[in-house]
Amino acid sequence: MKKILGALVIVMTAGQFGMSSVLDSEEAFSQLMPIPQEVKVGDGRYRIEKNFTVAVSGNPDERIYGAASRFLRRLDNRTGLFLPQDYVEPDEELESVGLEIVVARAGEVTLGEDESYVLEIGTTSVLLKSETDLGAMHGLETLLQLLSTDEDGYYFPVSKIADSPRFPWRGLMIDAARHFMPMDVIKRNLDGMAAVKMNVMHWHLTEDQGFRVECKSYPLLHELGSDGMYYTHEQIKEIVQYAADRGIRVYPEFDVPGHATAWLVGHPELGSKPGPYEIERGWGIFQPTLDPTNEKVYTVLDAVFSEMAPLFPDPYFHIGGDEVEGHHWEEAEHIQAFMKENDLKDKYALQAYFNQRILKILTKLDKKMIGWDEILHPAMPKNIMIHSWRGRDSMVSAAKDGYASILSNGYYIDLMQPASDHYLVDPLPSDIELNYEERERVYGGEATMWSEHVTTETVDGRIWPRTAAIAERLWSAEEVRDVDDMYRRLDVIAVQLEELGLTHIKNRGMMMRRLTRGADIRPLHVLADVVEPLKIYQRNADLIYRSHSPYTLLPDVAGADAKDARRFNKMVDAYLKTGHKADEGAIRSMLEMWAANHAKMEVLAADSPALRETLPLSEALRDLALSGLNALDGKSQNSNSVIERAKAPVARVELQVVDAVEKLINK
Incomplete structure (x- = not known):
């Protein structure tokens, strides 16, 4: 049976x-x-x-x-x-x-x-x-x-x-270009990957904020483009071997022709417009772009890729290719003239021309080109791989058109979405409109850890344990989809991952102790366990964050899965369905804790100015909890203003128990 x-x-x-x-x-x-x-x-x-x-x-x-x-x-x-x-x-x-x-x-x-x-x-x-x-x-x-x-x-x-695995490509992309990730960070995350049976590390090494690899053929690339934070050839080899000893492939990404500012700091002559250029300190999409019409660009790329290829034995080589808005191309008269002479209708055709030139270099080096889905273009041959990040449609289109592909859309762990969101994203759901041959071209997927808002202190906590849920999606059968069971097991694996040196649990307490200046962290813990950071690029909507901004505040302590909030929300749903007194008692206990916590937070913030921005949030949680208690006691009330205030983001986090309390009030 x-x-x-x-x-x-x-x-x-x-x-x-x-x-x-x-x-x-x-x-x-x-x-x-x-x-x-x-x-x-x-x-x-x-x-x-x-x-x-x-x-x-x-x-x-x-x-x-x-x-x-x-x-x-x-x-x-x-x-x-x-x-x-x-x-x-x-x-x-x-x-x-x-x-x-x-x-x-x-x-x-x-x-x-x-x-x-x-x-x-x-x-x-x-x-x-x-x-x-x-x-x-x-x-x-x-x-x-x-x-x-x-x-x-x-x-x-x-x-x-x-x-045996369902998909052969089960990856994690680590962005070491925006915020540099030292060797120990890479190694301990490779150990974490091995523990959950992942087998590909995609190493993002160049960006507007840094060129992170020693380049002997053109040393100004790393000397002027890295702030002194880069990997030597020997360190690259060490990481590749460390990964191979754990059954993990490592392949690099050198992002071109966009996201290229760091390339141009030392070699402005490669840019589409005259320099000088400086390393970017903020986040976003920037315009500096390699000049596809400049033959020196291909000479340099040939030399750099020829130097890098032996460091990475894996046949795949990621060229990026994403988010090329092409404004510098539009503003450069010589580039517009080149496009007209070569019958290149738009920026997409120009980028395809550039990619074709790059493909020749990589083919000569026995490498297979992989790039973000912007490189998908009718002019490109079928022997490249499409890395789908903007949506599943590009992956499906690539498979139908004869291209191999992998999926990252839905696995962007930097967006601070809960593990459940990622867990239910399947590269090949049973209802996908692909035939057998087309489905075979979908190799799997990658979680992507972009590093705008992570540092060496917080990166483990942003990768783990949620990436274990993605690892299961890429290994286990499609029918494995029980979210509650996933969360139960995720709590277990989170503790086991600590033995590998990962800091996703212990650094959270360390950062809280820093914020409270060594005082009792329990009130801050209570607040942090019911909030989550703003999601999907909302955190930096005002563009205040830069490379050296403090990533040590409440949104950095808060996780993507507020455990107490998730537990409370489930209890409320169960109580409203059954009316059991045990559920009511557990709900009341949590509401009473939150109602009493604000006074404790005020004491902490009096001696910790960095916490004062959280007080309106703490106060909103108190008032929300009091409204919930009144609802349990059957007291009539007008809580609209309380609910609306509790829904408003404060200190770049959001309360995650508002909807559940609102259900209690409206029951």
Whole structure:
């Protein structure tokens, strides 16, 4: 029989995998993320004892030994068992083996490689089998997620898991150009990606605010275009190897012909208009653009790309191509004359001409061009990849026209939308109007971490844990869509990700302590847990933010998923449906807490001027809570002004409990 537990399909079988209670199944498998393709639940538990060891056999790449050793240390740190095996090494002589990893062949860190695995947990041994070591590494992550406890200690539940990804391209784009991201930031996020089975890091390296790679052929690019913050060749190689050791491809983005100010600081002669140029300090779309009519542009790009190509073994090379408004092209007489002479009807045709020239360079370097969906043009050949960010339509059009594509529209985690919004975006929903051949051209998707409003302190908290929900969408079956179950498991994975050095939880408390100048952070925590930052570019509507602005205030402490607000909203919906006293009591308790919190915030703000801008918001929450309590007590009231004030953004955040309180008032 089959039992649906949330979104996870549990298959009950007899024999070694005998009948198991539904309760046991729920407890043992409630931590899996992404959800595997198939889980067969057995009867019994594999006990993890102090003599637990790991052995590897078959013909794997040597990276599996590092992965197995990291698995062992993480297991040891979670259990505190003082496991005796220091490292997993080839041909070890072990008295007994707890986990045997059998790999048929070395995997290649390339698009389309086999990443499947089978995990068999019995009462006396654990077997992990895979075609490649890449699949085995995914299986190790699943096994760690299965770690459970009872009164007798730690165990893995008896089960058999057969798993493979739905999409071969499961990526995260990290923008290191606007705000530079040091090596440790990149590495810990690669570890996070591996933990949720993502396999592509897209590294955005040039922008109006910075050229972030050492360039030996044209050193003024990084010397004048980076403020001294860039990656050396050796650091690039180190990151690429670090990623490959975790089964993750790394490919670069050098954004041209727009978003090119940093290119032009050291080489203004490449611009469509005369310089001088300066690094941009603000955010937005800027006009400096490479000159498609200037042959030196192609000479420089040929040299730069030829230098960069060997640093990134992956065949894909992102050229950006987005948001080229073309005003400098329109204002340059020589460019307009060139367009007329070459029968280029508009700026789109001119950009296609430019991209065709770039494609020749990349083809010579054995690279495949990928660009944002603006590069989709009838003049472009079919051997490029379209990266869809403005809407699904461009992805569908690309697939129908014969282009490979990936989706990022709906996965823009910098827009501060809740995980549920991203989770329900599917690159290939069952009702998409593509035939089989066209669907095969959609390779997957990427979460995009644009860095206008993140720093090294906050970037982890903007990526995680929401990106784990996107990782599940790209790995698990289309039918896995239970939002409540996703959130439950997301709370679990968020804590597990901390062991990799990610700072998404601890830095929040650190920033609150800074804002309160070391005072009790609980009142600020109460407020922060019911607000979310302004979304979809509203935060910087007044263009006040710049590269060195403070990203240390309430909108930086607040998350995209206000946990207390989400819990309260669900409780209100349940109460209005059933009228249960228990729900009413829980709602009342939260409203009373919010009503009392404003006085505490006033005390904090008296000694912390940076918090004073939050007081109108705190006051609005108090009044909203009092209105909610009056509604529960059946008192008549006119709360329109309270509701409207609570809906207004303050300090670049918004309260997330207004609609629920309004429901209580209007019940």
